[in-house]
Amino acid sequence: AQSVTQLDSQVPVFEEAPVELRCNYSSSVSVYLFWYVQYPNQGLQLLLKYLSGSTLVKGINGFEAEFNKSQTSFHLRKPSVHISDTAEYFCAVSDTGGFKTIFGAGTRLFVKA
């Protein structure tokens, strides 16, 4: 069975500072990895995904994530955040050929002026 652990429930950061949201997963099979963002009163939107190939994945809104197989991690980063990045971020995993996408508990990013 797969599981996803987001190591921080809340991350406060000042505007224009860099941020890293941490995600670790466990799975006995190959996986696909995703980051989704949820703005207030909205559903989740895909930020980026890792399927195969280059371990550095670039997504929308200047976010990127790095897949590290040896550490089973998929951390999300942004070099300079904006107030508008305030939202909840979810790391998710699905096994290749499976039917479920499992989500982490979420990390609330709060960007302060």
Place this chain on the structure above:
Amino acid sequence: DSGVTQTPKHLITATGQRVTLRCSPRSGDLSVYWYQQSLDQGLQFLIQYYNGEERAKGNILERFSAQQFPDLHSELNLSSLELGDSALYFCASSSMPGASDSPLHFGNGTRLTVT
């Protein structure tokens, strides 16, 4: 706009009652997923349908049931409601029969409050 429509947006009901949540997937998507989001449990996978057939089941209670109709819309039925069922219920759709590499497209959710 994800293209996934959920109705109603808000639902307030009493314990013991039964409600139906409705979801229309994005045009062309054959898979529908239901998730429950609560403060203490996070985003929990409930059930998935592909082209009318149940494909995967998660942490769905026996009091809950779902189906996907020939026009591909889906309904989630919650019965004998308890206070703990209060949550945000999301529907998501994708083009693939399984989770695979296809991302999920989420609706804006139905907020259920059980009083």
